[in-house]
Amino acid sequence: MIQSVVVAGAGQTAAVAARTLRRRGFDGRVTLVGAEHHAPYQRPPLSKEYLAGEQDRDELCLLTPGWCAANDVELRLGAEVAAVRPAERSLELADGSALRGDAVLVATGGRPRRLPGVEGDRVRYLRTIADADLLRAALRPGARVVVIGAGFIGCEVASAAIGLGARVTIVERAARPLGHVLGDPMGDVMAAFLRTNGVDLRTGEKVERYAETPSGAVVTTSGGATLQADVVVVGAGMVPNIEPVLGSGIETAAGIPVDEYCRTSAAGVYAAGDVACQWRPRLGRHVRAEHFDNAGAQGMAAAKNMLGGRSAHTAPPWFWSDQFGRDLQHAGFADGTDRLVVRGRVEDFDFIAFYLADGVLRAAFTVDRGADLAVARQLIARDAVLDPDLLRDEDADLADLFDALD
Incomplete structure (x- = not known):
């Protein structure tokens, strides 16, 4: 049995792993090493409630100092992990010190992808509390905000900004x-x-x-538009923080590849969260998911497996997004599907869309139908073959579809 665990990272994944280890009765040493000076906190509210000023910083906390003290979990904050040493099962820190464990979890997350040429005092990225605080100060009534990228972060920032009285333009290079x-x-x-x-x-x-003037920023697009801005927010995706494992012998490819049990190519070293690219047997490929739920689920699975368990993380990914007072949720993998079935009224933004592949439910997306999405997640996990007419029928209870599977 292992006697100590060291974790490179101190975010959602690390917090869940630490809680799981203690709940499972592990009484050995647990050390979390985080580059930020904050105790582990939730990131999703940074582009939603926290950015909008509807949530306090204390409400973001995942592991309080009191909990860590009571459960003998050491937080090494403001510390950079320079390298992971698989042979020694240790972390080498930037200050030259080292931490050894019987098991190592790499949960280093990621960082915003930078756009070459888009740099200056009015450019903002969003990943940390400090980023959110800096951006929030610029979101005043009448402010001109240009968001580059229409992913979930970009859309959520747009929602918060408009809610605070700003004017928002989103520039998205894709067709939609x-x-x-x-x-x-x-x-x-x-x-x-x-x-x-x-x-x-x-x-x-x-x-x-991109250029900055004394009065603001100027964004020129390929379509010929010249956009004046007080602040420019870049939401161009995320880069996984794989640097600590480079040169260690641990395999890397679009992240750190792991199996269903969050095991890397090195014995005793696990990876989970945004940095992990996990094998998905149903898809026949590795997938890296940058979502809060996935980070927690993988952190839990990794902790259980460190303790000798055999806990595979195979649940379909699920994420949510709050925008303009609406609840958006998505589960599963929509790529590779061949049929889309909609229940509800798309024009009213009150619906759930089901994605089928050869009749098998693979994914679902909803606006304001969270209860239906909860059922859909279970059906996706069971590779359910479903009647499209029943899926679109508002009078049919989705929960009854389980009867046909038993």
Whole structure:
């Protein structure tokens, strides 16, 4: 049995792993090493309630100092992990010190992808509490905000900014927002959703030039638009923080590949959360999911497996997004599906869309139908073959579909 665990990272994944270890009766040493000076906290509210000023910093906390003290979990904050040493099962820190454990968890997360040429005092990225505080100070009534990228972060920032009285333009190089996740039809729905809520959405355009003047910023797009801004928010995706494992012998490829049990290619070293690229047997490939729920589920699975368990993380991914007072949720993998079935009224933004592949439910996306999505998640996990007519029938209870599976 292992006697000590060291974790590179101090976010959602690390927090869940620490709690799981203690709940499972592990009484050995647990050390979390985080680059930020904050105790582990939730990141989703940074682009939602916290950014909008509706949530206090204390409400973000995942592991309080009191809990850590009571459960003998050491937080090494403001510390950079320079390297992971698989042979020694240790972490080498930037200050030259080292921490050894019988098991190592790499939960280093990721960082915002930078856009070359888009740099200056008015440019903002969003990943940390400090980022959110800096951006929030610029979101005043009448402020001109340009968001580059119409992913979930970009859309959530737009929602918060408009709610605070700012004027928002989103520049998205793809033909539609979130098309790579939701597919073209639902991507078109998202475009209508954003425009209906006051966003000046410009799709099929990329940033050609960026400049700052004494009075603001100027964004020039490939479509010929010249956009004046007080603040520019870049939401161009995330880069996994794999640097600590480079040169260690641990395999890397679009993240850190792991199996269903969060095991890396090195014995005794696990990876989970945004940095992990996990094997998905149903898909026959590795997938890296940048979502809060996935981070927690993988952190739990990794902790259980460190203790000798055999806990595979195979649940379909699920994430949510709060925008303009609506609840958006998505589960599963929409890519590779061949049929889309909609229940509800798309034009009213009150619906659930089901994604089928050869009749098997693979994914679902909803606006304001969270209860239906909860059922859909269970059906996706069971590879349910479903009747499209029943899926679209508002009078049919989705829960009754389980009867046909038993």
